[in-house]
Amino acid sequence: xxxxxxxxxxxxxxxxxxxxxxxxxxxxxxxxxxxxxxxxxxxxxxxxxxxxxxxxxxxxxxxxxx
Numbered sequence: 001x002x003x004x005x006x007x008x009x010x011x012x013x014x015x016x017x018x019x020x021x022x023x024x025x026x027x028x029x030x031x032x033x034x035x036x037x038x039x040x041x042x043x044x045x046x047x048x049x050x051x052x053x054x055x056x057x058x059x060x061x062x063x064x065x066x
Contacts, residue, residue: 002028003040009058010045017043 004024021041029036048059056064 001038001040002032002034003042004028005042005044007044007046009051010047 006020006024021043024041025036025039028034028039028041048062049057051058053061
């Protein structure tokens with residue numbers, strides 16, 4: 001049973017997340033030649049204030065680009 005864990009910043013629509021789950025599931029099933037029902041995909045959403053790159057949070061970066 002393949003399991004994929006995806007971390008992403010909060011803020012995407014339910015439709016976008018659903019599309020991601022479907023596409024990743026299909027890609028894994030096809031790549032590994034396993035049944036779709038055996039694939040597990042976990043999404044973990046991280047608040048923008050708890051995700052940093054280069055010492056700046058995503059929230060800080062977005063404010064700086066606004």
